[in-house]
Amino acid sequence: MLDVLQINPADNVCVANRPLPAGTRVTCGATGFILEQPVPLGAKLALTNLKSGDQVIKFGVPIGTLISDAPPGTYIHTHNLRSDYLKTYARGDLI
Amino acid sequence: MTIPLTGYLRSDGRKGIRNITVVAYLVECAHHVAREIVYPYRESGAHLIGFPGCFPNAYAHRMMEALCTHPNVGAVLLVSLGCESFARRKLEQTITESGRPAATLVIQKDGGTRSTIEKGRAWVEQQTQTLAQAERVPMALDELVVGTICGGSDATSGMTANPAIGVAFDRLSDAGAACIFEETGELIGCEHLLAERCVDDGLAREVVTSVEKARVYYDVLGHGSFASGNAEGQLTTQEEKSVGAYIKSGTRPINGLIKPADVPPTGGVYLLDVVPDGEVRYGFPNIVDNAEIAELIACGSHVILFATGRGSVVGSAIAPVIKVCGNPQTYERLADDMDINAGAVMTGDATVADVGDALYDQTIAVAGGAPSRSEDLGHQEFILTYKQFEPIGPACLPVI
The missing domain is CATH 3.40.50.2300 (Response regulator)
Incomplete structure (x- = not known):
């Protein structure tokens, strides 16, 4: 099976199909990169040279805006992506 | 049929x-x-x-x-x-x-x-x-009402379990069953996709308004439908969770917009608006999945298709709940609680269409009397709290 999947051709991220160790050489369409850190199943990884302020596209639709640059292979999650609608809380944030 | x-x-x-x-x-x-x-x-x-x-x-x-x-x-x-x-x-x-x-x-x-x-x-x-x-009488598929919900979602839910439910929803609605999806707060970011599927412009306006109502409601509360477990499961934003959740409604036209305890007047796909009307009061409107399951059942759902990634184990009073597990790691840990292994899509062992067909068959089997896993394990969760709703508008239901 493939390591990653680009769900929609319009997406600028791919998704890890299984936990991937650091150093994994990932190929997705025309993009290739080496993972700098281990990522869990379901992790989003940048496919293009994304900049702070760019929208991340997954399932073919925007899922939020980047707050830092994300070159190909960058792990994208709550540390660098913000909702365009509602704040995301982590466990313990409101206690 | x-x-x-x-x-x-x-x-x-x-x-x-x-x-x-x-x-x-x-x-x-x-x-x-x-x-x-x-x-x-x-x-x-x-x-x-x-x-x-x-x-x-x-x-x-x-x-x-x-x-x-x-x-x-x-x-x-x-x-x-x-x-x-x-x-x-x-x-x-x-x-x-x-x-x-x-x-x-x-x-x-x-x-x-x-x-x-x-x-x-x-x-x-x-x-x-x-x-x-009591005696049973023949029942046709177009007399069946099926509800769907996702809970304990993670990044796999939108890639495997929810698309498989979408396949089953398409087949069930094609056969004349009424298919209800819900949680307008989990459709924030999908308004345009929903509007395009509505059978007419009046309904499309009502649907977009209901999602905007949910956004404002959750903004006032300072908290939406996004739990920390969702982020641990690699979902980052509400709109990312929303698109994944939206997919379980399938691809057929949206026939109407209903509120809790409204029964769909025909077969086909209906959106259930579970976010209260009026000013924000009584606290959180949808405190947990079973509050929404109870509402789907109050709308006449005979059976509930429940997509999970993190691994929800709940069932419900009154109607059987069928578990569709999207995450292969979760399935390995909780196989006894799950009816359908949609994680097989992630491991390359099945396609979304395969899993959707298996779910369709399982839905018919459970409707025919076979116990779902949560039903067999004795799950009968139920919760009902305070809310307020205005009746739905005239544009919300199809003209029969």
């Missing part, structure tokens, strides 16, 4: 796929007594539901009426403390008028805890025996 399904015919023409004796407490103070009444009969078709509040609420009353006259319900015992505000006589009258056996025990009049439990158990024993003898 006629398939070899059978059901219990009710006086309103609807048919049930189960024949349950409901025991309903009408205030938290009657919860223990009601639970004790049910306990010996929990595996013989007695289910516990109830409303905990002491003060009256129109939504809760309407929900209780809809649930007590649900097609899967054959008889109802109401358990009241006595001094709470719930309109117990009106509820009993509604149930009796539906042709179902109904009785009310009032703890303050029936001799307290021990005596009320004894009387309740005697009534339930008789009803469960009678209902077990």
Whole structure:
């Protein structure tokens, strides 16, 4: 099976199909990169040279805006992506 | 299309796929007594539901009426403390008028805890025996109502379990079944996708307005439908979770927008608006998945298709819940709780279409009487809290 999947051709991220160790050489369409850190199943990884302020596209639709640059292979999650609608809380944030 | 399904015919023409004796407490103070009444009969078709509040609420009353006259319900015992505000006589009258056996025990009049439990158990024993003898009549697929929800979502839910439910929804709605998806707050970011699928412009406007209502409501509360477990499962934003959740509604036209306890007037796809109307009051509107499952059931859902990634184990009172597990790691840990392994899509062992077809078959099997996993394990979760709703507008339902 493939390591990653680009769900929609319009997406600028791919998704890890299984936990991937650091150093994994990932190929997705025309993009290739080496993972700098281990990522869990379901992790989003940048496919293009994304900049702070760019929208991340997954399932073919925007899922939020980047707050830092994300070159190909960058792990994208709550540390660098913000909702365009509602704040995301982590466990313990409101206690 | 006629398939070899059978059901219990009710006086309103609807048919049930189960024949349950409901025991309903009408205030938290009657919860223990009601639970004790049910306990010996929990595996013989007695289910516990109830409303905990002491003060009256129109939504809760309407929900209780809809649930007590649900097609899967054959008889109802109401358990009241006595001094709470719930309109117990009106509820009993509604149930009796539906042709179902109904009785009310009032703890303050029936001799307290021990005596009320004894009387309740005697009534339930008789009803469960009678209902077990009831005859089933042929039932067509276009008489079936199916609800869907996702809970404990992670990044796999939108890639495997929800798309598989979408496939099953397409097949079920093509066969004439009514298919209900819900949680407008989990559709924030998908307004344009929803609007394009609505059967007319009036409905499209109502749907977009309902999602905007959810966004404003959650903004005021400072919290939406996004739990920390979602982020641990690699979902980052509400709109990312939304698109994944939206996919389980399939691809067919959206026929209407309903609110809790509204029954779809035709087959096809319906959106259930679960976010209250008016100013924000009573606290969180959808505190947990079972609050929404109860609403889907109040809309007449016979069976619920539940997508999970993190691994929810809940079932429900009144209607069986079928678990579709999207995450192969979760499936490995919780296989006994899951009906369908959609994680096989992630591991390359099945396609979304394969899993959707298996789910369609499982839905028919459960409707035909086979227990779902959560049902077999005895799950009968139920929760009902305070809300307020305005009736739906004229553009919300199809012209029949």
